[in-house]
Amino acid sequence: MPLLEARSLTKSFPGVRALKGVSLTVERGEVLAVIGENGAGKSTLMKILAGVQTADSGEILLDGQPVALRSVHDALASGIALIHQELNLADNLDVAANIFLGREPRRFGWIDAARTHREAKQFLDAVGLDVKPDTLVSTLAIGQQQLVEIAKALSTNARVLIMDEPTSSLSAREAENLFKVIRD
Structure with missing residues (x-):
């Protein structure tokens, strides 16, 4: 079972779709690099996973269980x-x-x-x-x-x-x- 899983995350800002259906799986002990052009949404994805921003849609799972990361405090309490x-x-x-x-x-x-x-x-x-x-x-x-x-x-x-x-x-x-x- 993955430690962290993001499914179909989307995030839009006025005039810009930063993420469209992004999914990601992270296993325990895994080191993963997210690589892309400037403006590809890498920082937005990281901020959503860390509770700095919320996704417009999609879900995040920790240890297979859905979590709501509405704030940095939520993410830290979840171990992110x-x-x-x-x-x-x-x-x-x-x-x-x-x-x-x-x-x-x-x-x-x-x-x-x-x-x-x-x-x-x-x-x-x-x-x-x-x-x-x-x-x-x-x-x-x-x-x-x-x-x-x-x-x-x-x-x-x-x-x-x-x-x-x-x-x-x-x-x-x-x-x-x-x-x-x-x-x-």
């Missing part, structure tokens, strides 16, 4: 995370705060900063980013910020991880680290 092509970080916060923003580890109702930094370090190590968790995001290069985005997605323990052009702002070394994370 998206790394956007555009960075979505708060540059006035540190790396650890960005990784866990809205999902901060707590102790006695308060944010557990020590645990947040400790766990953030594990995800930074996983993507090969050698910065301290208390580093302000605004001081990082674009490629490093992209790796923070990837660490943030990994921290959700998603069963399906969708990446929209994740290497577009990475150096060759950073891209190789990302490929290693994907293989592992």
Whole structure:
């Protein structure tokens, strides 16, 4: 049984049909690349699967069961995370705060900063980013910020991880680290 299945998804915007009857099947452990021309609907498909946008028609199944992904929260709760092509970080916060923003580890109702930094370090190590968790995001290069985005997605323990052009702002070394994370 496929982990994720999309059946006959359609999505239109004023004057443009972005998707017409798109179907996709993803098996557990599978790495899949969606390739197409600019404007082919790749990003739209990914945003629908991650709850950023809703399809006009079609259905999405997880483990063979239909799911309604009406929001990013719905998708995350279902185990689907998206790394956007555009960075979505708060540059006035540190790396650890960005990784866990809205999902901060707590102790006695308060944010557990020590645990947040400790766990953030594990995800930074996983993507090969050698910065301290208390580093302000605004001081990082674009490629490093992209790796923070990837660490943030990994921290959700998603069963399906969708990446929209994740290497577009990475150096060759950073891209190789990302490929290693994907293989592992």
